[in-house]
Amino acid sequence: MIVTTEKLTKRYGDRAVVDGVSLSVRRGEVYGFLGPNGAGKTTTIRMLLGLVKPTSGTARVLGEAPGTPKALLRVGSLIEGPGFYPYLSGRDNLRVHAARRGVRAEQVETALEQVDLLGAAGEKFRRYSLGMKQRLGVAAALLGRPELLVLDEPTNGLDPAGMADMRELVRALAAQGQTVLLSSHLLGEVEEICDRVGVIANGKLVAESTVDQLRGDTVLLVRADPIEKAHVLVEGSELHGDVLHVREADTGALVRTLVHADVDVLEVRPLRRTLEEVFFEMTGAA
Amino acid sequence: MGSVKAELLRLWKWPATWVLIGVWLVMTLSFGYVFNYIALDGGGNARGMSQQQLVSAMQPENVGAAVVRGLPMFGGAIILVLAALAVGSGYGWGTWKTTLTAGPSRVSAMAGTLGALAVVVVVLVALTFAADLAAAVTVASLEGWDWSLPGWAAVEALGASLLIAAMWTAFGVFLGVVTKGPALAVGLGLMWAVVTENLLRGVGSLLGPVESLTEVLPGGTAGNLAGAVGGSGAPGVLTNLSGTTAALLLLGYVVVFTGAATLLKVRRDLV
Structure with missing residues (x-):
């Protein structure tokens, strides 16, 4: 298993945003994490990446505690929209990210090519369209060839062609053996590209199985x-x-x-x- | 080292870094040399400084004092704004989220930010020294004075300048982390550096204990260190504490501000 959680819970005051979630992501699969807005998807993902500390329960990412450098260096992520410096170009933003990850600068060009942003790599991030920003976020996640890719709503803001490209990219990565945890509320997207899905609602995991079994x-x-x-x-x-x-x-x-x-x-x-x-x-x- | 390199790359290319450094250089040259030179050459000397004092303030050998005297208040405020913006903006842009999921631990990420800001502070003090020296040599040459290059005292003044700048940087970082945004951090920082401590000094003339307290507050301590290494004739410069005491207090502030900011960064959820 690449990711496992056991009764993972996050409370803010009396409210359980994530309530006893136990899920597992297997190596090499595309795992769809489905749920309506506010269901607890992003908070769960934030806990898996160490941005938010669980109130109770446990999680292991690539056999490590979430948020530790050992785990994070093997994970690429895009959470709730990309966070980049608006005054830097797309390329410089990736260079900054590569330096933080200890990744060679040459990989920046490869990542830009993978998301089809080479032509606009010199433009300032603040001038990017929403779709371009999203693609730069995916490029950042790909830096360092991570074992696990965590993509939270990666097609947000993309036009239909961009969404299709993103699905194709995820499929291509999966074909290369890349494990992907994909959070989305776009059911068609999940149905098309995911091997297994977990459905979360009101903080609780209500189902986890293959798409076929769910249907x-x-x-x-x-x-x-x-x-x-x-x-x-x-x-x-x-x-x-x-x-x-x-x-x-x-x-x-x-x-x-x-x-x-x-x-x-x-x-x-x-x-x-x-x-x-x-x-x-x-x-x-x- | 990766975190420092990443932060340096983005601070180096950040227009705000150079705008604030530029503003500071214009201020230090204007108030340290341009206005004094105008006053020297027949202008009105409103501060009541003697011709000899004006000449002394602009002599190349006193450049160290010229650098340090501006930092306790206005220079410090600019450095504080830079640090608060550098840290606080990351919350709005979402770059802290990107940084903290990139791989380095939270302590390393903070160390990267602090390390890069330290380099910026060294650059700022070095540029201030170079600009002031160039201005001083220009004035001395224009006036035909006998002049000499700065001596050991300048090294001491530059060391004090770095310590004062480091304290204001740490203060700005702390405010940026506490407020999780640039606007409030900058507002609170400026309020403290330029208004609050001055108001307390005013109250201190009425109440003895408050006066003693103002000597050891961040701005007061910085002013006392500047005064101890020869800085004089600028707002915020004081001469009530020894240089050693002021330096140790400033070091304490640096440790407390950076320690508290790092602790908050490590313990707090990033939502």
Whole structure:
């Protein structure tokens, strides 16, 4: 495991912002950390990076205590938007960051190239668009070729093309074996690029599994006439208005059964909950 | 060393660093040489200084005293503003977050900031010395005075200048960390350096214990050290403590301010 937490909790006064979160990120995976705004994602990440001290519970990052130089030098991070000196150019900002990380200056150019910012590297950071700032933040996170990349809402402020580029970059990094902890509230993004996800709501981790497992089994949607007769004929079916939901069914056998019983089959198609539906179900219930 | 190098790189390229150093150089040259020279050459001598005193104040051999006498109040205030801005701005820009997740421990990160500011302070004192020396030599040459280069006393004055500047830097760093922003840190610092201590000195003329207290406050101590190494004729310069006592007190302030700032930085959450 690259990251493990055990009952990690952060309280401000009586309010638990993060409440007993136990999660694990495996080496080489892209782990999506999902949750609505204010759910506790960023506070959890801040605890993993040592910016915020937990009230209780434990966490290990790459086998080390969070926030120690041993851990931080092996982690690249972008938390809640990039923090850079506005009067320095993008390149100089990365040089400053590289000096802090003890990384050779040549890596700055590589990182700029990776996020497609070489052309604007000489411009002052304050003149960058939000998307360029975000990409510079990712470039900073890539310096030193960290074992773990922690990206908190990396596509914030990016236009659709920029978002696609960022997803492609994360995919490419994952393909090279890079472990990524990606926090987001953009479900499509997570669904597309993450191997596993943790869902947090009101400070509590309400689910942790693969996207497939979270979305659950595929059910068959059957529209037939008369629907009541079909409901009686198909064992285990659930009637939802004027359609049936059938789990673990052999489609061919099901259609034959209905047709032999003189039921008109109007529509049969697989139906699967989207991650969005699962997310709202979980976070609404939490 | 990486932290010091990183901080130096960003302070070196920060316009505020050079603007504040420039403002200080203009002030020290104006009040130390330009106005004195005008007064010397037939202008009104409002401070009641004799011609001999004016000549002495502008002699190249007294450049050390010229450097140190400006630092207890106005020079100190400028250095304090620079340090408070350097540290406090990092909270608004989010650069402390970037720094503290880059790898170095919090103590190393603070040491980097303090180390880089120390280099800036050395540069500021060195530039002040060079500018004052150039002005003094120019005036002496224009007036045809016999002059000599500064001696050992200048080294002592420059050492005192560095200690005074270090104290104001540490004070600014402390305020930047405590207030977690540049505006309040600068406001409080200026208020203290330029207003509060002067008001307390005014009250001190009525109340003995307050007067004794003002001697050992940061500005008062700095003024006493400046006075002990020959600085005179400038606001904030005092002569009530020995040089050793003032130097030890200033050293104490440097340790307390940097220690408290580092402790806060290490213990406090960065949210």
